[in-house]
Amino acid sequence: xxxxxxxxxxxxxxxxxxxxxxxxxxxxxxxxxxxxxxxxxxxxxxxxxxxxxxxxxxxxxxxxxxxxxxxxxxxxxxxxxxxxxxxxxxxxxxxxxxxxxxxxxxxxxxxxxxxxxx
Amino acid sequence: xxxxxxxxxxxxxxxxxxxxxxxxxxxxxxxxxxxxxxxxxxxxxxxxxxxxxxxxxxxxxxxxxxxxxxxxxxxxxxxxxxxxxxxxxxxxxxxxxxxxxxxxxxxxxxxx
Numbered sequence: 001x002x003x004x005x006x007x008x009x010x011x012x013x014x015x016x017x018x019x020x021x022x023x024x025x026x027x028x029x030x031x032x033x034x035x036x037x038x039x040x041x042x043x044x045x046x047x048x049x050x051x052x053x054x055x056x057x058x059x060x061x062x063x064x065x066x067x068x069x070x071x072x073x074x075x076x077x078x079x080x081x082x083x084x085x086x087x088x089x090x091x092x093x094x095x096x097x098x099x100x101x102x103x104x105x106x107x108x109x110x111x112x113x114x115x116x117x118x
Numbered sequence: 119x120x121x122x123x124x125x126x127x128x129x130x131x132x133x134x135x136x137x138x139x140x141x142x143x144x145x146x147x148x149x150x151x152x153x154x155x156x157x158x159x160x161x162x163x164x165x166x167x168x169x170x171x172x173x174x175x176x177x178x179x180x181x182x183x184x185x186x187x188x189x190x191x192x193x194x195x196x197x198x199x200x201x202x203x204x205x206x207x208x209x210x211x212x213x214x215x216x217x218x219x220x221x222x223x224x225x226x227x228x229x230x
Contacts, residue, residue: 006160032216043206043222044161093160097216105149105168105210107218109160 002028002098006110013084013117020080021113023094029074030096034107035067038091050077084117091115124207124221131197132229139224140191141207150190151208151218152181161206165192197228 003026013019023033031052036044048069049057056069066088068080081088095109124141131137141150149168153161165176167183167190174181180193194201204223211217 004160034217041225043220046217049217091158095160105216106163106166107151107208107216108163109153112158112160114158 002026002096002106002108004030004094004096004108004110006094006113008113009111010114011116013115015085015117016083018080018082019084019115020078021092021094021115023077023079023096023110025075025096025098025108028096028098030077030098031074032097033071033077034095034097035069035077035079036093036095038093038112044093047079081115084115086117089115089117122207122209122219122221124224126224127222128225128227130227130229133197133199135197137194137197137201137226138191139205139226140189141221142189143209144188146187147190147209148187149210150181150183152179152190152192153206153208155204155206155223157203164205194226197226199228199230202226202228 005024007022033050035047037047038044046059047062050069050071052071052074058064066082071077091112093112095107098106122141122143151166152164154164155161165174165181170187171185172183178195204225206223207221208218211219
């Protein structure tokens with residue numbers, strides 16, 4: 001299957017600083033990537049859809065000026081959490097859309113990034 | 119928007135037992151995806167279903183795409199301790215942007 005990596009896997013930062021998380025599709029090109037946030041024992045919450053070469057589409061309630069997304073190439077999307085606060089502490093997961101055989105739809109996830117803001 | 123109702127929310131079983139979980143929707147889905155998430159990891163795609171009535175296996179896992187296209191189930195046979203985790207069903211939310219709608223997950227605990 002397709003492989004998606006994320007870096008870093010864990011990050012601790014101080015309140016008020018910014019943190020960048022990278023998401024890479026390693027063995028396929030992804031025109032569309034997604035960023036999710038997950039709280040303990042809950043399902044994944046979609047934050048935004050990242051399209052290569054265009055602006056990201058944010059879900060309702062997600063602050064686009066706080067969560068900056070850049071999809072600079074077909075294999076890389078970045079999420080920057082600006083002016084982080086403790087309530088931004090969470091598990092952030094990216095995914096990449098890929099077509100399977102016969103044009104079928106599949107979505108592959110990265111391993112996630114645990115962000116802790118102190 | 120579309121919602122997926124996944125049940126049960128959690129299961130506690132003994133090693134060797136079979137497990138069944140399901141997802142239902144009020145609207146039609148053209149694709150059903152089943153994922154497993156281990157603690158502290160991202161979800162891993164287990165099985166993808168594309169046709170109503172389709173029955174697909176992946177080792178000890180079997181999933182079916184319901185005839186009505188509004189439901190799907192996942193079975194795990196002869197469970198082992200490493201089956202522990204959260205299982206999510208998902209389907210495309212519609213539109214051209216490939217967004218997924220997720221169920222709330224089924225937490226599976228396997229007692230050795």
